[in-house]
Amino acid sequence: MDFIPVNKPIIGEDEKKAVLDVVSSGMLVNPSFEGGAQVRAFEGKLRKLLGVKHAVAVNSGTAALHTVLMALGVKPGDEVVVPSFTFVATANVVLACGAKPVFVDIKDDYNMDPDAFRKAITRKTKAVIPVHVYGYPADMDEIREIADSKSVKVVEDAAESLGATYKGVQTGKLSDAGCFSLYATKVVTSGEGGAISTDDDELAELLRLVRNHGQVHGYDSRHLGYNYRLPEMSAALASVQMDRLDGFLDARERNAKRLMEMLGSVDGAEFTQDATDRTHCYYLYTLRLKKGRDRVKESLAAAGVGSGVYWPVPVHRTPLYQGLGYSKKKLPRTEDAAKRVLSIPVHPGVSQGDLKRVRDAFLSAAREHLR
Ligand SMILES: *Cc1c(COP(=O)(O)O)cnc(C)c1O
Numbered sequence: 001m002d003f004i005p006v007n008k009p010i011i012g013e014d015e016k017k018a019v020l021d022v023v024s025s026g027m028l029v030n031p032s033f034e035g036g037a038q039v040r041a042f043e044g045k046l047r048k049l050l051g052v053k054h055a056v057a058v059n060s061g062t063a064a065l066h067t068v069l070m071a072l073g074v075k076p077g078d079e080v081v082v083p084s085f086t087f088v089a090t091a092n093v094v095l096a097c098g099a100k101p102v103f104v105d106i107k108d109d110y111n112m113d114p115d116a117f118r119k120a121i122t123r124k125t126k127a128v129i130p131v132h133v134y135g136y137p138a139d140m141d142e143i144r145e146i147a148d149s150k151s152v153k154v155v156e157d158a159a160e161s162l163g164a165t166y167k168g169v170q171t172g173k174l175s176d177a178g179c180f181s182l183y184a185t186k187v188v189t190s191g192e193g194g195a196i197s198t199d200d201d202e203l204a205e206l207l208r209l210v211r212n213h214g215q216v217h218g219y220d221s222r223h224l225g226y227n228y229r230l231p232e233m234s235a236a237l238a239s240v241q242m243d244r245l246d247g248f249l250d251a252r253e254r255n256a257k258r259l260m261e262m263l264g265s266v267d268g269a270e271f272t273q274d275a276t277d278r279t280h281c282y283y284l285y286t287l288r289l290k291k292g293r294d295r296v297k298e299s300l301a302a303a304g305v306g307s308g309v310y311w312p313v314p315v316h317r318t319p320l321y322q323g324l325g326y327s328k329k330k331l332p333r334t335e336d337a338a339k340r341v342l343s344i345p346v347h348p349g350v351s352q353g354d355l356k357r358v359r360d361a362f363l364s365a366a367r368e369h370l371r
Helices: 013-025 037-050 061-071 089-096 114-120 140-149 201-211 232-243 245-263 293-302 319-326 332-340 352-369
Strands: 054-058 079-083 100-104 125-128 153-157 177-181 194-198 285-289 341-344
Touching: 013 232, 037 054, 037 194, 037 232, 054 061, 054 201, 061 089, 061 153, 061 177, 061 194, 061 201, 079 089, 089 100, 100 114, 114 140, 140 153, 194 201, 232 245, 245 285, 245 352, 285 332, 293 341, 293 352, 332 341
Parallel strands: 079 100, 079 125, 125 153, 153 177
Antiparallel strands: 054 194, 177 194, 285 341
């Protein structure tokens, strides 16, 4: 029996053809301010989906976050409020600007606690980066309101949330700028890649500058920037994937709802991302286990069912951040989540038969390790 991975890229013939066409054309990159034809086509599709004025493709989700902080002018002496329950990129880009990440705790839904954010604000706070963890939107109204009252910029880490909505609005349109990842396992992929969304004309101009070493016409750098351009092959791949997004999202939701029905009554395995004013894109379907998480994971693996722990070590507990002096930081909800969460497969490649295997493996693991 095939192993069912917790996530995997879904690549079809159209993607292969699109990439091959670019390779054959010889137009592999277009190092201009606007980007090449494939980049612009992808950006157009993202803009339309999100209902934003600007989409700027870059070569990773990390680059998206760094580009936004650079464009917002985050610099040494500034503070940026971030969760610790996230992928390390969210905090690393703050360090990359010479600024200080200020970690705050989460709620039961794994997203930033707006009250913790409020309490963390100082005169140095320049921005806040809520993460839509697992593809489930954070409390954006509350975060936005607090940020606005203190003139703090809001940047969404929407790396996991493409297609998710909050009160009817797409993530990535709920703040000054949204940052997406097109990494291989994300909802839509280009292998490696990323994108930024914004409704702010001036910010969009700066984002394009940072993406291209600050150049407009070439050899005319007017702003510090990097090479954060997305290659044309990757953009072509992402562009085809965007056309399939509705199908991907439907499949993920169907699989997640099915697991909810099948596992909803299991004691000690809770699904906590279910507010009715927002929609999940089910990048990850994650249960909170009362106990025995690592043993459940092993038991699933033995039955050919992949699962993932996102994230076993909160960012402030990694050696890098411990060395930077965060060892006394107390984030009890973050640390508790890191011990209990387990994500199980719902990606579009998971069949109805696979779901039954996931159910059987999970029920048997739960009987053994959860009580
Ligand atoms: C994937 C991810 C990123 C980074 O994206 P890359 O494309 O891997 O650079 C940032 N934040 C979160 C929450 C992510 O899941």
